[in-house]
Amino acid sequence: MQTTSPPSLRSLSDYHVHTPLCRHATGWPTEFAERAVALGLDELGFADHNPMPEPFDDWRMLLEELPRYLEEVEKARAAYPQLAIRIGLECDYLERREGWIEKLAGMTKWDFFIGSVHYLNEGWEVDHPKYVGRHAGQAEEIWASYWRTYERCIRSGLFDFVAHPDLPKKFGFRPEGDLRRFYDGSITALAETGIAFEINTAGLRKDCRELYPAREFVQAAQQAGVPLLINSDSHAVDELGAGFAEAVALAKSCGYTATARFAAHKISFVPLP
Numbered sequence: 001m002q003t004t005s006p007p008s009l010r011s012l013s014d015y016h017v018h019t020p021l022c023r024h025a026t027g028w029p030t031e032f033a034e035r036a037v038a039l040g041l042d043e044l045g046f047a048d049h050n051p052m053p054e055p056f057d058d059w060r061m062l063l064e065e066l067p068r069y070l071e072e073v074e075k076a077r078a079a080y081p082q083l084a085i086r087i088g089l090e091c092d093y094l095e096r097r098e099g100w101i102e103k104l105a106g107m108t109k110w111d112f113f114i115g116s117v118h119y120l121n122e123g124w125e126v127d128h129p130k131y132v133g134r135h136a137g138q139a140e141e142i143w144a145s146y147w148r149t150y151e152r153c154i155r156s157g158l159f160d161f162v163a164h165p166d167l168p169k170k171f172g173f174r175p176e177g178d179l180r181r182f183y184d185g186s187i188t189a190l191a192e193t194g195i196a197f198e199i200n201t202a203g204l205r206k207d208c209r210e211l212y213p214a215r216e217f218v219q220a221a222q223q224a225g226v227p228l229l230i231n232s233d234s235h236a237v238d239e240l241g242a243g244f245a246e247a248v249a250l251a252k253s254c255g256y257t258a259t260a261r262f263a264a265h266k267i268s269f270v271p272l273p
């Protein structure tokens with residue numbers, strides 16, 4: 001494991017980090033904080049999958065585990081006081097369940113909420129490996145459904161930024177032609193609401209072998225003045241800050257000069273390295 005501090009990470013934050021409470025990640029907040037300090041990251045943010053009021057699926061914390069989540073992040077803050085540690089949730093946007101996100105927002109002092117679309121309106125997870133067989137030959141329909149919901153997620157006003165914009169490409173299936181036709185509605189929604197998006201480096205580790213989102217999305221977002229974050233979507237300690245050099249290079253080549261931070265839902269900006 002690399003323990004030196006690459007200069008490219010020094011002014012960066014990583015706000016999309018999971019914990020074992022979601023049942024598909026390893027590494028407790030204190031372990032991530034140790035790694036963040038070793039990497040020289042400026043800020044660390046936790047964003048585990050949001051609990052639901054009822055048993056819902058097998059990849060998120062239960063509601064009664066929320067206090068443990070807050071406690072584990074407090075432990076990391078106490079162990080690494082030199083590191084700014086933010087706390088949020090990666091919230092699944094589900095139509096007609098917006099009231100639940102509002103309730104969650106009032107449960108503690110969050111720094112940020114990430115809005116994600118994993119569930120299509122048709123009721124299945126677009127990124128779940130158990131459904132990979134549904135993608136072949138269906139990319140056009142799946143992308144249309146996904147981006148409709150993604151735009152609603154942005155316009156819900158529930159979130160500080162939205163996650164992994166072109167997630168349906170995860171397994172390598174993409175519709176034919178210029179994909180900007182899918183991005184346009186969401187870019188407009190981001191510009192109109194002032195909500196940010198992330199470049200998520202997890203795509204580099206998936207079959208699509210590409211950052212989320214594609215260059216054309218980043219270019220259009222930059223032209224529309226949409227704020228940007230760079231996050232790893234870590235589900236293990238050694239993924240923290242992974243792929244950040246590629247993400248910074250993409251952001252800069254599209255004209256971005258800064259990344260966004262959040263504290264108590266208030267946005268600020270830090271120049272890109």
Ligand SMILES: [Zn+2]
Nearest residue numbers: 018022024235
């Ligand atoms: Zn996850």
Ligand SMILES: [Zn+2]
Nearest residue numbers: 090116163164
């Ligand atoms: Zn996600």
